[in-house]
Amino acid sequence: MITTEPVITVKNMVKKFGNFVANDNLNFEVYKGEIFGFIGANGAGKTTAIRILCGLSTPTSGEMKVGGFDIYRQTEKIKQNIGYMSQKFSLYEDLTINENIRFYGGIYGMKIADRKVRTEKMLERLELTEYRNRKIGDLPLGWKQKLAFSIAILHNPKIVFLDEPTGGVDPITRRQFWNLIYEAVEQGITVFVTTHYMDEAEYCDRVSIMAEGRIVALDTPERLKKQYSANNMDEVFLKIAR
């Protein structure tokens, strides 16, 4: 259910590292219930922006709200309402699936009964129930990624931030991963995702294309393709980049 009610508002976001401008005056809104994609080459400033929105980095200037909360003053409230999956794999390899789930449920302050119900559902969905006592380190990468995503939304956040979640996995697993993202959206979770795979851009409700720290285009994939008279997002991207 896509609305036009903003859950993330970004006005004039600027982030500088010394003389280098990583985010140059970004302005956008993310609507409740949509899949919002941040597309761009490596170094375009996608990760910097996502880290600021998750409270991992302070912006140099600008006004930002996440889930209705101010990014400077209500960081704790924001953290309670978001899920985050980073580029780097984020589960503990020496812990079992179950222990990782308990840990993340614990630090997000989930009620035990609630956690148990959701855990069962999640493991069943991922067909991992019988492997629950395996150490994460023994699992194939594709499973780990799907599990990491499912754990990132275990506490039912309003928004989940995914920073290049499908890096290094095969196309089939990527497709399965996106199915999980759609299911999360059906649950009412807003998805903010960065990627440099152009086929994934097609899966987003709206995409924002970044280059050199700026947003150079922002619309639905359909309209972007029409505007640049391209067959797919790959062509759109190449045309913009040129």
Added chain:
Amino acid sequence: MNRFLAFLRKEFYHIFRDPRTLVILFGIPIAQLLLFGFVLTNEVRNVKIAVVDHSKDYLSIRLTERLLSSGFFQLAALPKSESEYEGLFRSSKVKEIVVFEPDFARKLIKEGKAGIQVIADASEPNAAQLVVNYTTAIANGFVKDEFTKDQKVPGINIKVRMLFNEDMRDAYNFIPGLIAVILMLISAMMTAITITREKETGTMEILLASPLKPIQIILGKVVPYLILSIINALVVLLLGYFVFEVPIIGNLALLLGEILLFIFLALSLGILISTFANSQLTALAMSGFVLMLPSILLSGFIFPVKNMPVPLQIVANLMPPRWFIEINRTVMLKGGGIETIWPNTVILLGMSVIFILISIRKFKIRLQ
């Protein structure tokens, strides 16, 4: 609180599932203890000694024979004058010189007291102390055997002189020093490594993006090592007490309090290192060079600080273990109270506060 407990549980999983961590935590302290305990205090057997007998009476000769037939000593020189002593020691021809005063037998019988001077080469303090102890024990045993029938057993006045290291460091010294080294290893190094591991694997970001407060993350990382450090310190103290018979003369509560203070300091140092290091390897190297070597070499654990050249003394004074080992020795071996060790305590406290303050400034609550 539940969040914190969930975090703690995870930390203990990490510790108990990593064999390397377990070896460092429990293997190394015990290995070090046994090494320093048994290897450094080497066995006394056929130690070369010199005898200078100024009285040459029947008792001094019998005592000399007793010493040489004990199996512990071997006569290597009979120096004529005192000027030869140093040369004998320097060339390592002898490790100990026993000097009988003139009129030994007469004084012992008539006055009930006679003197022997025992000079030992204290450049190897542990060995020297041991050799002197054996000599003393044999001399005392000798007098008892000779005068069994008498009501009053006369005493031999044994004057010990430790050459090259006049204020002889006690053979028990290794326990107070070892506690410092082990606590540095576990508290500081392991804390630094475990925090940098989260940074290296990327899980630190997930933790920082979660509702956990940074202070909870740090405490969660530190508390398990605090507990393990306390256990280790107690194990070393107990082993020292029961296996090596190292006394604890001073106030035990005071000693434990100072140990806790030092653990606190080491943990804050570990946190500080983790704010500088971005990989476990760097953390390990920094701990090794910044913590381990100086805390062994410059702390007075092995080499007395007093005997160091001035520049090294200045560096040594910056090393936390230097102050802690002094506290330990004073309380454990000399029975000193807070009135003698308060300056050291204040220094340790001050250092902890400085480490914590720098860490807070450096710890990137929001990773840049």
